[in-house]
Amino acid sequence: EIKRTGNAHVLPDVHNLIAVASGKGGVGKSTVAANLACALAQHGLRVGLLDADIYGPSAPTMFGLAGATMHAEKTEDGRILGYPNEQYGVKVASIGFVMQRDQAAILRGPMLAGYFKTLVEQIQWGELDVLLFDLPPGTGDIQLTLTQQVPLTGAVVVTTPQEIALADVRRSVQMFRKVNVEILGVVENMSYFVPPDAPEKKYHIFGEGGGAMVASEAGVPLLGEIPINIGLRTGGDDGLPAVLNPDMDYEIAK
Amino acid sequence: EIKRTGNAHVLPDVHNLIAVASGKGGVGKSTVAANLACALAQHGLRVGLLDADIYGPSAPTMFGLAGATMHAEKTEDGRILGYPNEQYGVKVASIGFVMQRDQAAILRGPMLAGYFKTLVEQIQWGELDVLLFDLPPGTGDIQLTLTQQVPLTGAVVVTTPQEIALADVRRSVQMFRKVNVEILGVVENMSYFVPPDAPEKKYHIFGEGGGAMVASEAGVPLLGEIPINIGLRTGGDDGLPAVLNPDMDYEIAK
Numbered sequence: 001e002i003k004r005t006g007n008a009h010v011l012p013d014v015h016n017l018i019a020v021a022s023g024k025g026g027v028g029k030s031t032v033a034a035n036l037a038c039a040l041a042q043h044g045l046r047v048g049l050l051d052a053d054i055y056g057p058s059a060p061t062m063f064g065l066a067g068a069t070m071h072a073e074k075t076e077d078g079r080i081l082g083y084p085n086e087q088y089g090v091k092v093a094s095i096g097f098v099m100q101r102d103q104a105a106i107l108r109g110p111m112l113a114g115y116f117k118t119l120v121e122q123i124q125w126g127e128l129d130v131l132l133f134d135l136p137p138g139t140g141d142i143q144l145t146l147t148q149q150v151p152l153t154g155a156v157v158v159t160t161p162q163e164i165a166l167a168d169v170r171r172s173v174q175m176f177r178k179v180n181v182e183i184l185g186v187v188e189n190m191s192y193f194v195p196p197d198a199p200e201k202k203y204h205i206f207g208e209g210g211g212a213m214v215a216s217e218a219g220v221p222l223l224g225e226i227p228i229n230i231g232l233r234t235g236g237d238d239g240l241p242a243v244l245n246p247d248m249d250y251e252i253a254k
Numbered sequence: 255e256i257k258r259t260g261n262a263h264v265l266p267d268v269h270n271l272i273a274v275a276s277g278k279g280g281v282g283k284s285t286v287a288a289n290l291a292c293a294l295a296q297h298g299l300r301v302g303l304l305d306a307d308i309y310g311p312s313a314p315t316m317f318g319l320a321g322a323t324m325h326a327e328k329t330e331d332g333r334i335l336g337y338p339n340e341q342y343g344v345k346v347a348s349i350g351f352v353m354q355r356d357q358a359a360i361l362r363g364p365m366l367a368g369y370f371k372t373l374v375e376q377i378q379w380g381e382l383d384v385l386l387f388d389l390p391p392g393t394g395d396i397q398l399t400l401t402q403q404v405p406l407t408g409a410v411v412v413t414t415p416q417e418i419a420l421a422d423v424r425r426s427v428q429m430f431r432k433v434n435v436e437i438l439g440v441v442e443n444m445s446y447f448v449p450p451d452a453p454e455k456k457y458h459i460f461g462e463g464g465g466a467m468v469a470s471e472a473g474v475p476l477l478g479e480i481p482i483n484i485g486l487r488t489g490g491d492d493g494l495p496a497v498l499n500p501d502m503d504y505e506i507a508k
């Protein structure tokens with residue numbers, strides 16, 4: 001049993017530290033995290049997002065900041081302070097801001113954990129109501145370093161409806177439980193597809209009801225079901241999260 | 255520059271060692287690997303599949319072997335030999351056969367690499383024409399251990415059409431190039447969706463032409479474009495790869 005340390009002195013000016021996780025890649029975790037961050041900022045909260053996927057950072061692209069760099073300063077005693085970029089009212093930090101665009105991070109575990117710890121320790125967020133950690137897939141170095149270093153308020157787990165994804169959600173839930181992190185709920189993404197030109201049709205491409213099932217298995221609320229929506233994908237590729245696009249009638253249940 | 259070692263003495267009885275990779279998770283890498291393995295076996299080849307995604311093994315489920323275990327023996331000199339399971343004419347090995355179903359592998363890099371090396375060294379495949387390595391997302395420990403231990407014939411990179419996925423494909427290509435592994439080609443998955451009840455319609459939910467673009471950027475062939483097909487998803491969840499289902503008119507260009 002890993003006793004959750006989560007150093008209480010880390011990130012003292014942040015009131016809520018929330019991991020957005022999913023054991024499986026490609027289920028829409030970064031999309032949900034980016035849209036959630038923007039929605040919270042629109043409600044007037046001070047919000048930050050730390051893109052912890054060092055092998056495949058997507059936050060820069062999703063916030064229209066691809067190619068941007070992060071400003072850093074050296075203090076008198078030699079420490080380096082990093083400053084997040086700000087877009088749509090959200091402060092965003094990502095390894096993507098310190099690497100070339102699409103550059104591969106060919107790193108083994110200890111280096112990976114080292115990069116992540118540096119991001120957590122050096123970024124100067126100022127006072128925030130919420131800091132979201134957009135986690136990579138799996139239950140490895142980043143997840144372990146996060147849960148051991150940061151006093152998380154809780155975790156939101158994103159899934160898609162099919163069995164293959166649910167298995168990874170169960171693994172993720174198991175890990176958070178092991179390190180005593182509260183699971184705030186499950187978000188099911190890509191729940192169904194309604195064609196733009198045939199609104200009466202509904203195709204459950206990836207299955208149905210998986211999110212509700214795994215939420216009830218874990219005894220946590222199902223926070224919402226998000227349809228497959230072409231606007232969500234174009235929003236991610238074009239750097240304008242869908243929730244900010246007035247044409248999108250878009251609701252992520254908080 | 256990492257000189258590709260790839261120990262020539264590893265897996266001497268296997269004629270072709272092919273990595274099925276993708277920097278990004280959830281693009282359909284395991285689905286493509288499972289269907290490719292079955293298609294090659296149907297053509298009379300002796301085929302193996304090693305599921306190298308230790309954080310989220312899906313091969314057992316995709317081959318209808320969820321809950322199965324792998325037989326192992328101890329030799330006189332204390333070494334352990336593992337024997338793959340066989341289904342649909344494919345020999346399958348996965349960490350999922352040595353763990354509880356849906357059990358989380360909460361491991362840091364060095365342990366992860368260790369588990370993988372054990373799988374590579376201990377499994378007794380016999381003579382094979384092709385061994386596919388179904389890789390996890392990212393460019394980390396498993397990828398590095400594989401390219402340094404195994405004399406790969408080449409790698410097939412799977413992507414979906416959207417920009418977010420293409421960025422990860424570029425990272426994956428960069429990594430393989432760095433370790434001198436030949437890229438055999440790119441497979442684009444989830445290229446478009448044709449509703450079962452409206453075959454004249456075609457929805458490019460995840461965009462269009464991304465696979466062709468990144469293949470031409472990397473100077474490698476585009477091996478095929480696979481539509482979003484509900485049968486592929488049900489095949490994966492139910493343990494019968496779609497290519498074996500006679501109702502599916504299914505073509506993966508080799």
Ligand SMILES: Nc1ncnc2c1ncn2[C@@H]1O[C@H](COP(=O)(O)OP(=O)(O)O)[C@@H](O)[C@H]1O
Nearest residue numbers: 026027028029030031227228229232233236418
């Ligand atoms: N509900 C949705 N409808 C359509 N496309 C989506 C949806 N959610 C995510 N996507 C797209 O799917 C891809 C994967 O999403 P991403 O957020 O990168 O997943 P993850 O962070 O889990 O790897 C992205 O290109 C994204 O735009």
Ligand SMILES: Nc1ncnc2c1ncn2[C@@H]1O[C@H](COP(=O)(O)OP(=O)(O)O)[C@@H](O)[C@H]1O
Nearest residue numbers: 164280281282283284285481482483486487490
């Ligand atoms: N062409 C497709 N059409 C419909 N569903 C698909 C297709 N390819 C993959 N899937 C489904 O998408 C999910 C992710 O695929 P998977 O092979 O696990 O991806 P990866 O190995 O890249 O994480 C699986 O549930 C699978 O059944």
